[in-house]
Amino acid sequence: EVQLVESGGGLIQPGGSLRLSCAASGFTVSNNYMSWVRQAPGKGLEWVSIIYSGGSTYYADSVKGRFTISRDNSKNMLYLQMNSLRAEDTAVYYCAKGGIQLWFPFEYWGQGTLVTVSS
Amino acid sequence: DIQMTQSPSSLSASVGDRVTISCRASQSIDRYLNWYQQKPGKAPKLLIYAASSLQSGVPSRFSGSGSGTDFTLTISSLQAEDFATYYCQQTYTTPCTFGQGTKLEIK
Numbered sequence: 001e002v003q004l005v006e007s008g009g010g011l012i013q014p015g016g017s018l019r020l021s022c023a024a025s026g027f028t029v030s031n032n033y034m035s036w037v038r039q040a041p042g043k044g045l046e047w048v049s050i051i052y053s054g055g056s057t058y059y060a061d062s063v064k065g066r067f068t069i070s071r072d073n074s075k076n077m078l079y080l081q082m083n084s085l086r087a088e089d090t091a092v093y094y095c096a097k098g099g100i101q102l103w104f105p106f107e108y109w110g111q112g113t114l115v116t117v118s119s
Numbered sequence: 120d121i122q123m124t125q126s127p128s129s130l131s132a133s134v135g136d137r138v139t140i141s142c143r144a145s146q147s148i149d150r151y152l153n154w155y156q157q158k159p160g161k162a163p164k165l166l167i168y169a170a171s172s173l174q175s176g177v178p179s180r181f182s183g184s185g186s187g188t189d190f191t192l193t194i195s196s197l198q199a200e201d202f203a204t205y206y207c208q209q210t211y212t213t214p215c216t217f218g219q220g221t222k223l224e225i226k
Contacts, residue, residue, distance in 0.1 A: 035215065037163075044220040045155075045163065045206055050213055058213040061120075094162055103210045105153040107174070109162035 002026035002108045004095050009113030016085050016117075022078040022095030022110055030073045033098035035106060036080045038091035038115075048093070049080065053100065063089075085117045121145050121209055125218035131226040136197045140221045142190045142207035151211035154183055154192045157220075158203045166205075167192065197223075 008020040020036070036048040049059045049069040057069050068081040078095050092114050096106035122145040132138050142152065150170040155163035165174045167183035170190055180195040194201055202225050207218040 037217075044204075045157075045208075045217040047208075047215045047217060050215065060214050098210070102213070102215075103151045103169070105165050105168035105174075105210060106155075106163070106208070107165050107168075109164075112162060 002097065004097060004108055004110035006093065006095055006110040006113040009093065009115045011116045011118065012085055013119050014086060014117055017081070017083045018085065018115060020080040020082065020093055020095075020113060020115070022080075024076050024078065024095075024097070027097065029071050029076050029078055032100060033102055033104065034069075034071065034078050035096045035098060036067075036069060036078075037094045037096055037106070037109075038089075039094070039112075040088070040091040043091075046091070050098070050102075051078070052102070082115070085115075087117050089115060090117045091115060120214055121148060121212065121216055123207055123209055123216050123218040125205075125207055125221050127221060128219065129222045129224065131224050132197055133226045134197050134199055138194045138197055138223065140192045140205055140207075140223075142185075142192070142218050144188045144190075144209055144211075147187045148209045148211035150186045151209055152183075152185065152190045153208045153210060154181075155206045155208065156201075156203045157206065163206065199225075 003025045005023045035050045066084045092112040097108040154167040157163040171183045
């Protein structure tokens, strides 16, 4: 059974850093395109970042240069390192499993972890 | 970046109604268009992928159509559990943009 479980969210001051983790089971993270998607309170879904099975990474303009997506193949984990956090980064962050090519949909999602950026 | 525009932003309907939600891409995305349903406090759920393929386990009252820039999600006969917010998403290229959402409410 495929499962994604996010952790690492919390309250952080503006300018701070946080690392989100996504523990995957039932499939191999490194064989799939994996994404982070966020949702600000009361707002819609915003795609944040993706890591290809080959290792290439891409980011939304809103987080480029501040966020880094990575994975640990030995632990079957996905990460999102978030630096220079801003109030507008406050959101529930979901990790999502794509497929073996970019066009595959996000078939599985975690339950989300809430990040609140506030002083 | 490819912009995804959904219409309407909100919709009131009754159980048993036929409902259509539209999604337009700012440039051609072939058929790489997905539809998700989200209920409050829950993660999105995949309904339709590749414009018209029904995800396993999703009721057949949901259907999708379109290609290029114009796409449609249809619910043939609304059930109580269908009241939720619906999002389209393109996975033709990065960034894998979402539409702004359509909130389906009970009339």
